[in-house]
Amino acid sequence: MERPGRLLLLSELRVRNTAYDVSLSRSLLTWKRRISSPVYHPFRPRFCVPSFPRRPDSGVCHSVSVSEIISVREEEEENSSRQRDDGSWKKIKEREGKDCRQAFTVLYVERCRQHRWRCAEVTFTCPEEALYQRWVSSIREQLASITSRPKHLLVYINPYGGKRQGKHIYEQKVAPLFAQAGVSTHVIVTEYANYARDHLRTEAELKKFDGVVCVGGDGMFSEIIHGLIWRTQIDGSVDPNCPDQTLLPSSLHIGIIPAGSTDCICFATVGTNDPVTSALHIIVGDSQPMDVCSVHHNNTFLRYSVSLLGYGFYGDVLTDSERKRWMGPARYDLSGVKMFLTHHYYEGTVSYLPARGIVGTPRDAAKCRSGCVVCQHNGQLLSKRAENYTMDEDSESDGEWRTIRGKFLAINAASMSCACPRSPKGLSPAAHLADGTTDLILVRKCSRFDFLRHLLRHTSKDDQFDLTFVEVHRVRRFRFTPRYCQSDSDLELDLRENGKRQIFSQICRDHPACGCAPAYSSWNCDGEILTHTAIDVRVHCQLIKLFARGIEEPTVFEDLTNPCAI
Numbered sequence: 001m002e003r004p005g006r007l008l009l010l011s012e013l014r015v016r017n018t019a020y021d022v023s024l025s026r027s028l029l030t031w032k033r034r035i036s037s038p039v040y041h042p043f044r045p046r047f048c049v050p051s052f053p054r055r056p057d058s059g060v061c062h063s064v065s066v067s068e069i070i071s072v073r074e075e076e077e078e079n080s081s082r083q084r085d086d087g088s089w090k091k092i093k094e095r096e097g098k099d100c101r102q103a104f105t106v107l108y109v110e111r112c113r114q115h116r117w118r119c120a121e122v123t124f125t126c127p128e129e130a131l132y133q134r135w136v137s138s139i140r141e142q143l144a145s146i147t148s149r150p151k152h153l154l155v156y157i158n159p160y161g162g163k164r165q166g167k168h169i170y171e172q173k174v175a176p177l178f179a180q181a182g183v184s185t186h187v188i189v190t191e192y193a194n195y196a197r198d199h200l201r202t203e204a205e206l207k208k209f210d211g212v213v214c215v216g217g218d219g220m221f222s223e224i225i226h227g228l229i230w231r232t233q234i235d236g237s238v239d240p241n242c243p244d245q246t247l248l249p250s251s252l253h254i255g256i257i258p259a260g261s262t263d264c265i266c267f268a269t270v271g272t273n274d275p276v277t278s279a280l281h282i283i284v285g286d287s288q289p290m291d292v293c294s295v296h297h298n299n300t301f302l303r304y305s306v307s308l309l310g311y312g313f314y315g316d317v318l319t320d321s322e323r324k325r326w327m328g329p330a331r332y333d334l335s336g337v338k339m340f341l342t343h344h345y346y347e348g349t350v351s352y353l354p355a356r357g358i359v360g361t362p363r364d365a366a367k368c369r370s371g372c373v374v375c376q377h378n379g380q381l382l383s384k385r386a387e388n389y390t391m392d393e394d395s396e397s398d399g400e401w402r403t404i405r406g407k408f409l410a411i412n413a414a415s416m417s418c419a420c421p422r423s424p425k426g427l428s429p430a431a432h433l434a435d436g437t438t439d440l441i442l443v444r445k446c447s448r449f450d451f452l453r454h455l456l457r458h459t460s461k462d463d464q465f466d467l468t469f470v471e472v473h474r475v476r477r478f479r480f481t482p483r484y485c486q487s488d489s490d491l492e493l494d495l496r497e498n499g500k501r502q503i504f505s506q507i508c509r510d511h512p513a514c515g516c517a518p519a520y521s522s523w524n525c526d527g528e529i530l531t532h533t534a535i536d537v538r539v540h541c542q543l544i545k546l547f548a549r550g551i552e553e554p555t556v557f558e559d560l561t562n563p564c565a566i
């Protein structure tokens, strides 16, 4: 709980016809029920329906951080009634002979179960208009002094993501909150795939906005970052095709209103996939930096990734599921079962540059949470290193690259946990959102039974890496070359090592039933299929910023006192 600091206002106001001591400091709004106040009746409302019905009258002290106040609403004039969202009518006050405003409502963030946020409200009634005016203007002044809050947002809606509810979700749940908070918006409903990316790259007048909001899933978010990152590099004369180039961070924050099928970026940065919660994080101007991987092939830029780069199992699931888009989110489960039964493995070489000098390992019990110290520490360390950059920092000449050859069911690089409703702890539970690294997970060829054990552990407390055929490395860069793309000298080495004279006879040997196991899989890059299999990946620490704060640890206090959390 924040310390209140110097009080700006302290008054006796009424909430639901009960006297409260209400105080405002720069950081907190507090209302505390007076122990006994039968004499305090500057007026007696004939009726006053509480505008704050969800919280029982616990008689304790309520505090709201000023940074989590959404807005202040001046209540209507004498004798007026107003219909609430739930259809009931409320009367603010009714007092003979007076014609003045004396009630104001504070809208604020209330925490509910499972990281959800709701917009709660409390109405205060003042004994006189001058005091009322002071309260309304003081709270508004405090809100205006929070410079991190966005005032103008550019919103892109994918009407076809997830269950095709994007437009409806935005109009019903998000737009009314933005309006209440005084946030202006320019809304664009996309007309085709890559519409938002191309609009951001070339046309959007970014100077007019404080942030970009994406209504859709991970694929739509990917469009937004591609447009924004590309535009930022071109505006700053940085060549995005060069894999060794340090990229410029965009000044705009990105907000995600989840309306897709997996929504893992939203889930892993907020803790839940709930449009109202995300809208509130945007309104209060939260900020969460995030790592971005650039993916190149032969020194040509392919794509950026923030969540999963997956070859083998997740690449095949995605390829198969694209043909089933009409099914909506269920396509992934069906393709998942199919690809599990197909049980393809792929050969290739993975080289990686281990993350050195940084804090944290992929097997840590501690997770990346709101205000993560690991991300802060590693972020500072890597930006210092970038300042003193010498070419040997990331290059092959430092001799730290390690190489692994083998047959893999899956090669996954998780730049963050990839937590999502299917797997609430994610592909790499201890991965960090903004530490400048990605967790490279190698699942070697094993039996179906063992692979199922590994997959099942994504949904339980058991460690999915604690298996002999699974290894995980925290890396800054990695490369992958499928076996049949290997250079002649590598192939010769292979032949000598394995004594195999006929390379292609190997393809079907382990699949006598079908006789046609493919030699290549595809890379699943945040839900998009890459056009190349040989790739070079580099992590760019904290390249983008989201309107989010990471997953909050629930406090005991919140759990016990918040009726909405029970």
Ligand SMILES: CCCCCCCCCCCCC/C=C/[C@@H](O)[C@H](CO)NC(=O)CCCCCCCCCCCCCCC
Residues within 6 Å of the ligand: 217, 218, 219, 261, 262, 263, 264, 307, 308, 314, 317, 318, 332, 333, 336, 337, 340, 418, 420, 422, 423, 426, 427, 452, 455, 456, 458, 459, 524, 525, 526, 527, 528
């Ligand atoms: C037995 C149950 C095991 C459940 C194991 C669940 C592990 C789930 C891990 C999910 C990781 C998601 C990573 C996020 C990737 C996003 O950038 C991307 C874009 O949205 N989403 C996908 O590629 C979408 C990927 C969706 C992958 C779904 C995989 C489903 C596997 C089902 C295996 C069933 C075996 C059944 C045996 C009888």
Ligand SMILES: Nc1ncnc2c1ncn2[C@@H]1O[C@H](COP(=O)(O)OP(=O)(O)OP(=O)(O)O)[C@@H](O)[C@H]1O
Residues within 6 Å of the ligand: 157, 158, 159, 160, 161, 162, 163, 189, 190, 191, 192, 193, 194, 195, 215, 216, 217, 218, 219, 220, 221, 223, 259, 260, 261, 262, 263, 264, 527
């Ligand atoms: N108007 C549009 N018509 C068709 N496709 C679009 C349109 N706008 C965006 N897209 C594309 O739709 C694809 C899927 O979108 P989105 O990510 O929103 O949903 P999803 O794939 O269901 O969810 P997730 O990515 O979370 O699994 C994206 O690749 C995006 O480029």
Ligand SMILES: [Ca+2]
Residues within 6 Å of the ligand: 291, 415, 416, 431, 432, 433, 434, 435, 436, 437, 438
């Ligand atoms: Ca990371």
